[in-house]
Amino acid sequence: MTVLKVIELMSESDESWEHAAQKAADKAGKTVKNIRSVWIKDFAATVGSDGKLDTYRVTCKVSFEVKD
Template identity: 60%
Template sequence: MSVLKVIEVLANSDKSWEDAAKNAVAHASKSVKNIRSVYINEQSATVKDGKMDNYRVNVKITFEVN
């Protein structure tokens, strides 16, 4: 039986929500090992001069605990 833990991470990108999610996983993987999945909980963006300029995600990252 595996034991899994979930952490919540906020990340952003000036390119896309997908890139923001990738940033969240990349940053979390620096200190968390055995990441198994990511769940996009929320998406939002800021707007500047009528255009979206910063994409934000709230993700839940699941990893296996040894």
């Protein structure tokens, strides 16, 4: 039987939501092994004074296999 654990992370990027999600996975991968998936729970962005999107933010759930 496989057991998975889920942690929730928040990340941001000034490039894109995809980059923010990748940053979360990269950061989690430094201390967590056997990552199986990243589920994006929420997207958000800040808007600059020029009216354009400034900072892209994601809240995501990272699941990983728990090994004996």
